[in-house]
């Protein structure tokens with residue numbers, strides 16, 4: 101029996117335990133200590149971000165963003181439906197309504213050409229999600245936001261260290277949110293960060309993040325006691341996690357390079373199947389540099405996807421599908437959304453399969469995955485339908 105190829109396996113860079121021990125020895129294991137400072141410095145410099153604050157998750161960073169915007173019940177926030185629940189939760193829990201727009205068939209990112217039509221008098225913000233670490237069409241999104249006076253919050257959970265037009269994802273909107281969850285490229289168990297891309301949010305972000313107090317100003321000697329100043333929460337990342345994260349950030353180059361190799365092997369090996377129109381491969385627009393967060397394929401139909409999924413499972417390979425579109429979920433439906441509202445989202449969600457992807461996957465393991473996909477698709481090719489989505493990816497128009 102072949103050994104199991106998991107979908108994901110957390111990567112340990114090597115010095116994590118060493119740095120955690122160091123944090124313990126230094127005596128500060130809560131937040132904003134030495135390792136937090138070092139992580140922030142690396143990222144601020146590398147990503148050209150005005151100010152980064154580490155948070156316990158990307159979910160927390162998105163929630164902090166929603167609090168910083170002072171959203172009111174009845175406000176509307178434009179976002180894709182093809183995303184993780186946290187994107188919508190963060191704004192919905194402030195009473196705002198997520199307004200879902202469809203995605204592009206080529207990148208599976210929010211279709212920027214549909215954003216303007218979704219704007220109403222109640223719209224306050226746009227939340228582009230950079231799926232798979234490939235940038236949304238930020239030029240147009242930022243132009244529209246400017247025209248209507250809207251805020252832009254990037255959900256860059258998957259986009260750490262990826263670029264759009266030579267700028268790092270997370271640094272382009274008013275605010276950007278990163279994730280260091282163990283399923284992402286750079287990890288610390290659970291963790292995240294918020295990018296504050298202008299000075300206007302900095303003071304209040306510190307207060308909201310530290311239980312609504314001005315403790316930060318107190319530590320800096322700016323006030324002689326700290327007190328309750330705002331309705332905040334506890335959004336500081338523990339030093340233990342920061343120490344872990346620091347070991348990963350030191351390995352930026354290696355992690356990047358390895359993921360690119362894994363991605364390229366899948367892409368090149370599966371190219372003939374795309375040419376035979378048996379599946380479709382992911383697209384990276386020319387002005388984007390991906391961080392190769394994941395590798396997915398789009399099959400011609402849900403039936404073929406589900407068939408391939410169970411075939412791979414029988415072969416001890418864990419491939420997985422991804423989001424259930426939020427507009428079709430029980431919560432999504434409370435805003436009146438129905439199946440059929442967002443055809444590209446629904447089609448892609450039904451046809452997408454993510455392949456095993458992690459730092460330590462071997463070439464042999466990848467070849468096993470590729471061989472089994474070939475075997476399944478060419479073996480049953482006569483029965484496969486060919487999807488219309490294969491004919492006109494948006495980037496070719």
Ligand SMILES: *Cc1c(COP(=O)(O)O)cnc(C)c1O
Nearest residue numbers: 157158159184186257279281292
């Ligand atoms: C992973 C992810 C999140 C949540 O990140 P956490 O750090 O687990 O809270 C949010 N949005 C997207 C698009 C994600 O992929």
